Amino acid sequence: MASSSSVADMTGPSFCVVTGASQGIGRAISIEIAKCFYPGSLMLLLARNYQELSITADSCESGNVKVIHKSVDLSTASEEDMMDILKNALAGYQINNFKRALIFHNVGSLGNLAIETSRMENVPEMRKYYDLNVFKVISLNTQFLKLFEDVVEQVVIVNITSLCAIKPMGGMAYYCSAKAAREMYFRVLAEEKKNIKVLNYSPGPVETAMIENVLEEAINKNLREVFTSFKNQGTLLKPEVTARKCVAVLLAAKFSPGEHVDYFDDE
């Protein structure tokens, strides 16, 4: 049922999931996209921190949009847990009354920055990292598609990726490799499903907890220097600035299927 009609048309009720919506870029994207929705829309915000999710939810809620937030550890949630969360959020709604369904796969973590790439060997740790950043993202996406692909007019998937998905960054082998795998999964999906809008959006360097974590944890000298200079020169973007661009790119609908679009790319 999902058609390739332009994302620019946001009329009618939308259903929208945002992961990692409790802070940073996920919170900003939630607030920005909520402004675009028409009456009858529903948002589902996911992350672990319930209190912070409530704050995001309050900022998104409007006469047009009802917002549900749910605390969940997405590194351990099973496929059944994910499906239940989606279905519980949709209780009382007719899925086919939604004109479109959107999902922003924003959740992400840095991985172990205190190990040299040439000494990586802790497979359980790597597996846990890949669970949150790759496997569970794919699994949640599949639950979402099972519910919506054949029912609503338009399905829109946004993966929050990174320059690190396409360019190696010393000291970030966990992060770069997982971002690359995750982005390629969405590119393959886009290749197969021409009726679904898939965007890989790279937000640029953004002032969030993630940047602070790099400065606290990284052992790679160059990595520390790069991020220290971002911070000291004031070149970090505000989350709301990159969120605005992400939504603008989506609404302009000029990207090709699965395209990697960076904040710094030309309009």
Ligand SMILES: NC(=O)c1ccc[n+]([C@@H]2O[C@H](COP(=O)([O-])OP(=O)(O)OC[C@H]3O[C@@H](n4cnc5c(N)ncnc54)[C@H](OP(=O)(O)O)[C@@H]3O)[C@@H](O)[C@H]2O)c1
């Ligand atoms: N900041 C940057 O410069 C930058 C650059 C390029 C790409 N990105 C990407 O942008 C996305 C958001 O990053 P950010 O900078 O906003 O990071 P952040 O502030 O650390 O936010 C990460 C989000 O993920 C959630 N999360 C982490 N672990 C989780 C888990 N186990 N289960 C459920 N939710 C979990 C966190 O919420 P809870 O702690 O409440 O669970 C939080 O809402 C990530 O994919 C990141 O890779 C960031």
